[in-house]
Structure formats: structure tokens, C-alpha cells
Amino acid sequence: VEKKDFLGGHALKLNHTWRGELIKPYVDDLVARVTGHPQIEVHLNAEVTDVQGFVGNFNSTVASGGRETVVPHGAAVIAIGAHSYKPQEYLYKENPKVMLALEMDQALREHHPLVTAAKCAAFIQCVGSREPERPYCSRVCCTHSVESAIRLKELNPDMDVYILYRDLRTYGLRENLYKEAREKGVIFIRFQADGKPRVAQTADGGLQVTVHDLILGIPVTIRPDVLTLASAIVVKDQEKLAQMFKVPLNHEGFFLEAHMKLRPVDFATEGVFVAGLAHYPKPLDEAIAQAKAAAARAAVVLCQESIKAGGVVASIDPAQCSGCQACVGVCPFGAIDYKEPEDVCEVNQALCKGCGTCAGNCPSECITLLGFSNQQIYTQIDQALADLKLDAEAAG
Amino acid sequence: MTDNEFEPTIIAFCCNWCSYAGADLAGVSRIQYPPNGRIVRVMCSGMVHPNLVINALTKGADGVLMCGCHLGECHYQEGNKKALGRAEGLDLMLEDFGLEPERFRLEWISSSEAQRFAEVMAEMTETLRALGPSPYNTRG
Numbered sequence: 228v229e230k231k232d233f234l235g236g237h238a239l240k241l242n243h244t245w246r247g248e249l250i251k252p253y254v255d256d257l258v259a260r261v262t263g264h265p266q267i268e269v270h271l272n273a274e275v276t277d278v279q280g281f282v283g284n285f286n287s288t289v290a291s292g293g294r295e296t297v298v299p300h301g302a303a304v305i306a307i308g309a310h311s312y313k314p315q316e317y318l319y320k321e322n323p324k325v326m327l328a329l330e331m332d333q334a335l336r337e338h339h340p341l342v343t344a345a346k347c348a349a350f351i352q353c354v355g356s357r358e359p360e361r362p363y364c365s366r367v368c369c370t371h372s373v374e375s376a377i378r379l380k381e382l383n384p385d386m387d388v389y390i391l392y393r394d395l396r397t398y399g400l401r402e403n404l405y406k407e408a409r410e411k412g413v414i415f416i417r418f419q420a421d422g423k424p425r426v427a428q429t430a431d432g433g434l435q436v437t438v439h440d441l442i443l444g445i446p447v448t449i450r451p452d453v454l455t456l457a458s459a460i461v462v463k464d465q466e467k468l469a470q471m472f473k474v475p476l477n478h479e480g481f482f483l484e485a486h487m488k489l490r491p492v493d494f495a496t497e498g499v500f501v502a503g504l505a506h507y508p509k510p511l512d513e514a515i516a517q518a519k520a521a522a523a524r525a526a527v528v529l530c531q532e533s534i535k536a537g538g539v540v541a542s543i544d545p546a547q548c549s550g551c552q553a554c555v556g557v558c559p560f561g562a563i564d565y566k567e568p569e570d571v572c573e574v575n576q577a578l579c580k581g582c583g584t585c586a587g588n589c590p591s592e593c594i595t596l597l598g599f600s601n602q603q604i605y606t607q608i609d610q611a612l613a614d615l616k617l618d619a620e621a622a623g
Numbered sequence: 624m625t626d627n628e629f630e631p632t633i634i635a636f637c638c639n640w641c642s643y644a645g646a647d648l649a650g651v652s653r654i655q656y657p658p659n660g661r662i663v664r665v666m667c668s669g670m671v672h673p674n675l676v677i678n679a680l681t682k683g684a685d686g687v688l689m690c691g692c693h694l695g696e697c698h699y700q701e702g703n704k705k706a707l708g709r710a711e712g713l714d715l716m717l718e719d720f721g722l723e724p725e726r727f728r729l730e731w732i733s734s735s736e737a738q739r740f741a742e743v744m745a746e747m748t749e750t751l752r753a754l755g756p757s758p759y760n761t762r763g
Binding site for chain 1: 632634661663665666667669670671672673674675678679682683684698699700701702705706709762
């Protein structure tokens, strides 16, 4: 299910990975394989508007061009990606010489005269990232800017290239790119969050960037012919999807996996998986690795003939249930239904995760969490206290 | 147990995912803490019925500790929020049963916070020692 009218997303806006591999041929090949696969149905210009069911038995409504189709499926992978933050600062959209990192890629690809004729280029890092409202690091921008800076130097070794940064993290083997950039003469200038660069427009439409160099201790002025902003990666329109699939989001709005180390592509909701930028900012190679993992995890669900419910699930004794529905409201997984004709509630054990919140909420204590019934816990309490009684008697 | 010092008994409901693992880690890490707790493992702090807490207290436990994952980190999305809601109700129930509010405590302890678990146990033991035996404690 793709929102746009083509497959490929942001990958098509990138030129190459940090290792120098070309991206477009890879994506084109992948798109051809997906669209040509007899068992893959692609919905373009489409959006999921409703999700019903549970692992192995989902029914999602896909709306496309005013038409709605219900698609039955066994598992779901959420890979809605993310977007670049559109800065309000640094004259973006006000001066044509200010562009975002991906627009820089496009300009490099198309040999835009703004770039090819430039004598001086500057990059500003952490635009919108690591701010109070977006405290996270967008991870890919350091490498991306260093990479673009190297391309510019290759284009014209005499070009002055400046990277204005807060902290530079070209992590892992990408460190070599940073070294290469330094060797090629890219100048790195550090600034602090409270001393951000100031970008002004000169009378002739040029740019003037002033930044307080932390090492020199004095303000430095640059007049770049092109300014690239490494803007933050933000996720949008994700809340509705998260609600429909009953999966959590973290504080920054990215999708939150079940366990960072033990279940990195699963959600707490079974049969739903996550991959890519929707999870958190990451470079293409990591997104691909994660996507493969998510696909493998989803295949685990799909290749089973039947799914067994976990042992620890709740069950309601219909004889004692008064049909008050206190349990229906508290169930975080929507696993309890009220059966009107019998005036009792019933647990769908395929949906039940066994938290027992319903058992804790039942006024008549008629809900049993198998393996953790109230009766068992009463007995445990009795026993814990009885031992003490014996001890006390023995001690006299 | 010494003759002159009262040793309280604490029933601790620990959730399977965070607090029980935290208590386990406290043991594995050999952190020293008072042996007054009796841990009952539950799947989630949200499954602890208020009747279980009252039952433990009226049967003679000097205190009840309820531990869950930190808010927002519940394995079941928001069971601990339900526990928090019930804890407010429990404070009122304690009053009706003539028990001091200190006898019931709700804590968020993650699976890595072994030190925190030990601290909570020590603190609660200390509080209950000062408070004396529960009126329902017939062990003398």
C-alpha cells in the first residue's frame, strides 16, 4: 500500500550510499520485481483507513481514488518512512541558494549551475534536530553532508567548502569519509546550541553566514554561493495508523518496537512489524537490513497453518459474569467482547496477551488469568504468611 | 529475628516483565537488602485485584508493595496506569480498614533497576518497623 503514485519513496531522491553504491538501479530492480511478482498486489495512491482482526486474520480497508477495498492479510509491516523537517530558519524558501540535503543531492545529480558554478559552499548541521521540541539526533545528516562536501570538492577542488556543526558523528567506517573530507580541504567549524549561525541576505541577493568559531573564539563570516541545511528527519501522519494497529509510538512520534534488543522489528501487538525511517532515523543500509528482518518475522506468521494462543490467557466464567463490561473497557488489546443475548463478556483468546488487567478489574472476580488465578495468588499470600506463623511459634 | 525488634512482613506483587526481573537482578547481583519481602509474581501490576491487596493486609501482612514497569513502558501498553488508578482507590480502602497509608506502596521498578528494588525494600521495611505491627497481625 503506497501513498504516492510510485514505489521507491525517499530512496529515489538519494544518489548513492555512503559506500558509493548507486541507489537508483537497486531501487528500480526492486520495484520491477515487486510489480512483476504474481503474489504481490500493489495499491498506489492508497491509504489504510481501517484495520480489524488480529494476527493471522487481519482485514484492512484500503482506500484508493475514492474506492475502498477490504484486504484480508495475516501480518502487516509498517514502513511508512519519514519526512525532512522544513526549516523556518536560515532563510530556507526565502533565498534560492538555501537548500535541504536532498535538494543538494538533486542539484548534484542534475549538475545544477548553482552548484557547478559555486566558489564557496556551506553546510549547517542539526537544523531542527537536537532541539527541545525534537531532542533526537537524525543520524544520517553528518555522513550525508560530509559525503556531499566531498562530491563538491571533486567537482571543483578550488571550491571553499565549510561544514558548520554541533557534534559530528560519521559513525562506524564512515569515519573514513570524514578523514577524506579533511584531506580534501573541507573546513569544519563547530558551534553551540546557544550560538547558532546567523544567515543574512546581502543587497545583491547573496548569502552571509556568521558563526562564532569555538576554537578561534571569534565570529567568522562566510559568503557561500550555496547553503545546504541538514534538516531533521520527522515522522508525520503516523498516529492514526498506530491507533488502527494498536501499536505504540515513542515520545518523538516514531514507532516503538516491542523490545530494543530482543524483539527489534516486532510490536507488542502480534503480527505487526516495523521497518525503516518510521522506526527512527537511519541510513539506507540499516533500513534494508531491518526491512529484511521484518519480512522474515512476518513470514514466520504467514507460513503457519494455525496459530496457537499463548498459555497465559484470560477466561471469563459465564456463570458468575454479571455483564457489567468493566473488563471490556480496560483491555488494551480489544480482546473482550460483550455478548448481548447472554449478558456476559467473552475473551477472544487469540487476541488476549495475558496481562490480566481484566482480572484485576472484575468486581465479581470471575475472570481467571490461566496460571495466575486470584485463587492461586490468595493461596500464595496465605502460604507466605503461614510460614511466618510457624516460625513465630517455633521461636516461642 | 531479635526479640526486641519488630520485623515486618511485606507481600510484594512484582510484574513479570520489569519488577520481578529487577528483583531477580538484585539477587543475582548480590545486593544486600532486608529479607522481609515475600514476592508474588504477577504478569502485570494491572492484574492485581484490590481484593488481593486487602486480603494480604487483613491476613496479617504488615505491608503490601506493588511494583510495575515505569509508566509508558508497560509490556501490555498501559496496565501500570490501571494499577495507578486502583492504588488511589486502595488508599481510601486502607482508611476504611483502619490501616495507615504507609502500609501500601506502589513503585515503578524496571528490570535493570536492581538497586532501586533493594532501596525500596529497605525503605519500606524501615517505615514499617517504625510504624509497628499491623492491627491484623496476630503472630505477636
